[in-house]
Amino acid sequence: MTAPDVRSRLAVEVPGLLRYARTIVADTAPAEDLVQETLLRALQRADSFRAEASLATWLHRILHNLAVDRFRADREDPTEGIEHEVEARWRDDSYTVDSATVVGRAETREELEDALVRLPVIYRTVVVLHDAEGMTVAEIAEVQGVGLPAAKQRLRRGRMMMVDALAQGKARRDALRGVPLRCWDARRKVSDYLDDGLPASDRVLVERHLEVCPTCPPLYAGLVGTRAALGALRDADAVVPASLADRIKELLARE
DSSP, X not given: OXXXXXXXXXXXXXXXXXXXXXXXOOSHHHHHHHHHHHHHHHHHTGGGOOSSSOXXXXXXXXXXXXXXXXXXXXXXXOOHHHHHHHHHHHHXXXXXXXXXXXXXXXXXXXXXXXXXXXXXXXXXXXXXXXXXXXXXXXXXXXXXXXXXXXXXXXXXXXXXXXXXXXXXXXXXXXXXXXXXXXXXXXXXXXXXHHTTOSOHHHHHHHHHHHHHOSSHHHHHHHHHHHHHHHXXXXXXXXXXXXXXXXXXXXXXHHO
């Protein structure tokens, strides 16, 4: 495939790239930024594309690498506890779910997205690439830079986690019935809330959510405590060491 061919086909791949970006970052703006940067990199490297993989695989690989680099510090890493928990449940012969309930919720977009967002990122991305985008496991392994056995394991566990999340959806919904905002909608506003950057109407919704939500208040308390601890560093390090002060004085005198 020639460089002009690559350029002419980029627009066709944008919807799939955006869906994948949204499984990595929940907010629209960063997801769109990832897609834009992916296309820019692809245009810059179009001459190097040799069609050893499909164009979609090549583009998803670029996006995946950009996301890993950009969000390395705060990307989600599943704990062994989460992995062991899902394995233990599915190994138990007595464990089951109501299939009609699970399928019914899966066919409701809000329920499906709510379940999907609760999967650790390495599992939900594989599920989306395979079951929504139609990629093979081999292509997913290429996109994510892992071996074929690891990609297969991620798909298996991700599907199990999806069924579990959908099965638990009603209990979770019941616990949050009447709570203003969905948890993610409230959580992504919390940073601005801490900095007094929200409109009054949004502040009221966040405060009402925090009053009754069973899961968000500890997260909010953690954010408050962490910010306070970081602020304490500023006060603790306010004194300039005498040795550095002397060096600065000498520098200013010379200048």
